[in-house]
Amino acid sequence: QKEVEQNSGPLSVPEGAIASLNCTYSDRVSQSFFWYRQYSGKSPELIMSIYSNGDKEDGRFTAQLNKASQYVSLLIRDSQPSDSATYLCAPKAGGTSYGKLTFGQGTILTVHP
Amino acid sequence: NAGVTQTPKFQVLKTGQSMTLQCAQDMNHNSMYWYRQDPGMGLRLIYYSASEGTTDKGEVPNGYNVSRLNKREFSLRLESAAPSQTSVYFCASSAESYEQYFGPGTRLTVT
Numbered sequence: 001q002k003e004v005e006q007n008s009g010p011l012s013v014p015e016g017a018i019a020s021l022n023c024t025y026s027d028r029v030s031q032s033f034f035w036y037r038q039y040s041g042k043s044p045e046l047i048m049s050i051y052s053n054g055d056k057e058d059g060r061f062t063a064q065l066n067k068a069s070q071y072v073s074l075l076i077r078d079s080q081p082s083d084s085a086t087y088l089c090a091p092k093a094g095g096t097s098y099g100k101l102t103f104g105q106g107t108i109l110t111v112h113p
Numbered sequence: 114n115a116g117v118t119q120t121p122k123f124q125v126l127k128t129g130q131s132m133t134l135q136c137a138q139d140m141n142h143n144s145m146y147w148y149r150q151d152p153g154m155g156l157r158l159i160y161y162s163a164s165e166g167t168t169d170k171g172e173v174p175n176g177y178n179v180s181r182l183n184k185r186e187f188s189l190r191l192e193s194a195a196p197s198q199t200s201v202y203f204c205a206s207s208a209e210s211y212e213q214y215f216g217p218g219t220r221l222t223v224t
Binding site for chain 2: 032034042043044045046049088090092098099100101103104105106
């Protein structure tokens with residue numbers, strides 16, 4: 001089993017729709033979770049962090065965390081063509097005193113006009 | 114603030130040559146990281162430095178060395194480059210929140 005699993009996609013949604021990106025992780029003691037967006041040829045950009053079970057909203061983005069199910073998701077409302085990118089899920093490894101993140105392979109999102 | 118900067122942006126090396134990738138951050142972060150990103154492999158941690166004066170191996174340290182020169186700077190050295198080290202290299206830094214911020218990357222080709 002991979003440490004972090006994401007559907008590679010591509011996930012294609014029409015402009016204005018909700019894009020739902022999912023991630024499961026194997027480290028049961030992970031406490032911090034991050035979503036990064038990476039445009040082609042660019043570096044990863046942090047877009048959301050979540051530490052507690054439940055939902056966290058920031059603008060058009062909502063992160064959802066369920067530690068019992070070892071599941072974290074990212075919803076993008078009112079999707080725009082500029083949201084087309086690869087989205088990386090990254091739990092922080094549990095039990096370490098530094099910020100070691102384990103990155104998933106990423107989900108490619110395409111938003112078509 | 115520039116955030117995390119990396120030099121060079123592009124580099125082509127011949128097998129056996131050496132080079133140092135430079136990284137600096139101006140966010141006063143304690144921790145710094147070096148990753149490589151390859152198609153189908155995702156981001157993999159090469160080395161990290163939890164704080165000034167300390168460095169430790171990540172998942173794929175073979176063929177690399179690092180130096181944490183001071184709180185701002187963390188360099189990655191390839192002593193004898195191999196074609197398998199052709200990759201995109203990213204430096205990142207983080208504070209106590211563990212949120213990592215990435216530099217623009219170095220695209221390295223070893224022929």
